[in-house]
Amino acid sequence: MSILTWSPTDLRTALDGTAPLVVPDDDGYEDARRVEPGGIEHRPAAIVRPTDTAGVVRALRFAREAGAEVAVRSGGHSVFGLGTRDGVLGLDLRGLDSLDLDVSGRTATAGGGVTAGAYTRAAGAHGLATPFGDTGGVGIGGITLGGGVGLLSRARGMTIDNLLGAEIVTADGEVLQVDDEEHPDLFWAVRGGGGNFGVATRLRFALGEISDVVGGTLLAPATPASVAGIVAAADAAPRELTVILMVMTAPPMPMIPAEWHGRLVLMANLCWSGTTSGADAALAPLRDVVTAAGGALVDGVRTGPYAGLFEGGPPSGTAVATGRTFFADGLDESAAAHLLAELESCDAMMRAAQLRVLGGAVADVAPEATAYAHRGARLLGNVAAVAPTASAAAGYTPWVEALADRLRGGREGVYANFALDGGPDTARAAYPGTTWDRLAAVKRAYDPDNVFRGNVNVLPA
Ligand SMILES: Cc1cc2nc3c(=O)[nH]c(=O)nc-3n(C[C@H](O)[C@H](O)[C@H](O)COP(=O)(O)OP(=O)(O)OC[C@H]3O[C@@H](n4cnc5c(N)ncnc54)[C@H](O)[C@@H]3O)c2cc1C
Structure with a gap:
């Protein structure tokens, strides 16, 4: 463990009351250091919790003068826990909530x-x-x-x-x-x-x-034809339809028929933001794919407020994920068959692939117009394996890497927000x-x- 070259007491003095500060053993320190993904237990030396810009300015000026390393936390959802690190000066921005x-x-x-x-x-x-x-x-x-x-x-x-x-x-x-x-x-x-x-x-x-959207989840048996079919249908759909597809073994949830628990399913999370009357036609090709695969196991697609799609979500747990993100130009049946065979044979407690169909307005913007350069990619993917501990999860890293490599089909590039490390190769990608x-x-x-x-x-x- 490195020796701290700066003093939290000096930091408190420098802040001069412009922002609260917590150090280990203080009330609030555990909450301030905790982040969403499981298995991340970083302990900053001190965490500043500014409530306005002035507090951020003071903290950064101190860090600059004292040579303190800084970690910035907002929603705490960095998939590899960037928002906190051991021994750093943490900036917890949750008080900037106006x-x-x-x-x-x-x-x-x-x-x-x-x-x-x-x-x-x-x-x-x-x-x-x-x-x-x-x-x-x-x-x-x-x-x-x-x-x-x-x-x-x-x-x-x-x-x-x-x-x-x-x-x-x-x-x-x-x-x-x-x-x-x-x-x-x-x-x-x-x-x-x-x-x-x-x-x-x-x-x-x-x-x-935005008026009411038609959105929610369609869960169906995963076969090479159904997985590739949903990707193709989502890609061909009007741009008012966005589909985020999960392919995984069905969790033992009461909403899923018990005989499907542990079997491979696809879960299409979709959002149609066009006119409500146009939804049926836009969703028909996806529903045809689902029907051909044996019919929906769960049909949670409803008309309702867009904000309703942000409710709930899986509870955070202590299990640890390893994963790889990739871009691809599409997913044909052969790639889908490979994906399903790999998900079937892997023995991780949970393993999944997420496939986000892009195009539409994402591709309207020129690659050089912003620092996100991957405008032409049709598909953004993630493969992940979940294990009880970090070392067990690390054992699945070669598996996720090989699978992501096959699915990207030669397309280069990484989406920074899904990257699992911040090193030079990832940054260049x-x-x-x-x-x-x-x-x-x-x-x-x-x-x-x-x-x-x-x-x-x-x-x-
Ligand atoms: C369950 C889950 C679902 C996700 N879904 C999506 C999704 O649908 N689409 C998508 O694009 N991404 C998604 N992500 C990825 C997410 O966008 C990134 O992990 C993002 O960095 C998280 O932001 P945060 O503020 O919550 O994270 P934090 O861990 O708080 O911050 C991550 C990093 O972002 C930087 N940062 C954050 N806030 C600031 C700020 N105000 N000023 C300067 N730097 C800052 C810092 O470098 C920080 O270390 C998801 C992640 C998870 C865990």
């Missing part, structure tokens, strides 16, 4: 610690929405800076395509308002480049009108070619000493 909706102007300004669920519920009450992901607990800080792929992606683009501006506190404590006019290089970089460039204390988004060169130049301009390195890390040029 949300101002300009209903007539169709914009929203949110603190960097607001969750996607809280935002979506509040905007939904006015018949408005901004696209985030598929999970309410994810922080808008992390999902936005990394890109944001979710249930409205094909209809309305990624989260970054709806970002109008941000307030960024840089490594030396400067507060910058960034948008297309002010610091456009930094605004370009924070749309996909992650938390590499500063702390986003405020994010300003466009709001779009997330930010290929000229995207890397531009990001490295922005990094040199705004964080030359790589203070914000707890990321899929872009190194200064």
Whole structure:
């Protein structure tokens, strides 16, 4: 364990009451250090819990002068626990929870610690929405800076395509308002480049009108034809339909017929945001695939508020996942057959593949327009194996890597928000070619000493 070169007591003095601070053994420390994914037990040396921009500025100025390593936490959903690390100065942004909706102007300004669920519920009450992901607990800080792929992606683009501006506190404590006019290089970089460039204390988004959506879950037997068929139907569907497909062994849930527990199923999580009257026609090709596979085992597709799709979700547990993310151009029956055979033969307590069909508004944006460069990919995938402990999970890493390698079909690239490490190979895959060169130049301009390195890390040029 490394020796701390700075003192939490000095940090408290430097904060001068602008933000609460917790250290190990303080009330609130355990809550402040805890993050969502299981198996992550990092212990920062001290955690600052700012409630405004001034607290962030003080903490970063102290970190800069004292040489303290910084970790930034918003919703705590980083899949490898980036938001906290051992021995660092943690910044827990959950107190930056303001949300101002300009209903007539169709914009929203949110603190960097607001969750996607809280935002979506509040905007939904006015018949408005901004696209985030598929999970309410994810922080808008992390999902936005990394890109944001979710249930409205094909209809309305990624989260970054709806970002109008941000307030960024840089490594030396400067507060910058960034948008297309002010610091456009930094605004370009924070749309996909992650938390590499500063702390986003405020994010300003466009709001779009949304009436009831037709959405929910269709669960059906997984066969090579049904898995490949759903992917093809989702890809060919009008852009108002976004489908996120899970392929897995059915968990022993009461809603699933008992004879299917432990057998391979597909779970299509879908969102139709076009006119309600157009839903049946848009969903018909998917329903045909399900019928051919033997019919729906669960049909949870309903008409209702978009925000309703962000309710619930699996409870967080202590099990540990290993996984690999990839992009692909599609998934044919042969690849689907390989996927099913691998899921069948793997002995992990849970194993699954997630396939998100892209295209639509995601692909309308030029790859160089934002720091998310993978606009042409039709499919974003993840394969994961879950085990009781970190060491047991690590045993499945070769399996997830080989499977992801087969499914990507030669397509390169990684989505930063699903990456399971932040090392140089992953960073280069997330930010290929000229995207890397531009990001490295922005990094040199705004964080030359790589203070914000707890990321899929872009190194200064
Ligand atoms: C259950 C689950 C579901 C998910 N679903 C989706 C999905 O549908 N679509 C999708 O695109 N992604 C999804 N993700 C991935 C998610 O977008 C990323 O893990 C994201 O980084 C999480 O953001 P967070 O703020 O919750 O995480 P945190 O762990 O709090 O933060 C992650 C990192 O983001 C950076 N960061 C966060 N907030 C700020 C800020 N305000 N300023 C500067 N840097 C910041 C920091 O580098 C931080 O270390 C999911 C993850 C999980 C665990």
